[in-house]
Amino acid sequence: MTDIVLRDVDDILADRIRRVGDRRGWDMPQTLLHLLEQGLHVYEDEGAVRFDSDESDVLQQALEALREVPDDPGYSLIGRIRPPPGREDAGA
Secondary structure (H helix, E strand, O other), X not given: OOOOOOOOOOHHHHHHHHHHHHHHOOOHHHHHHHHHHHHHHHHHXXXXXXXXXXXXXXXXXXXXXXXXXXXXXXXXXXXXXXXXXXXXXXXX
């Protein structure tokens, strides 16, 4: 395996990298490898977020469960758009 060497890294960036590794219990080579792999995934996919089928199914079930929350003056209105006066079909 190729060694990873970073030169001329400012102290703030080095500290951020070190903190990520510390939080996850990784040594510096593991930390750099994980950060490079994850960063490459972001750029290779152009930042697109993708879910595997299990995650997608769970998210869909959660969204459908939220649709069943009864109307009330609080949480059930979050993210819902009220129709403008005189237009009852908007937002449906």
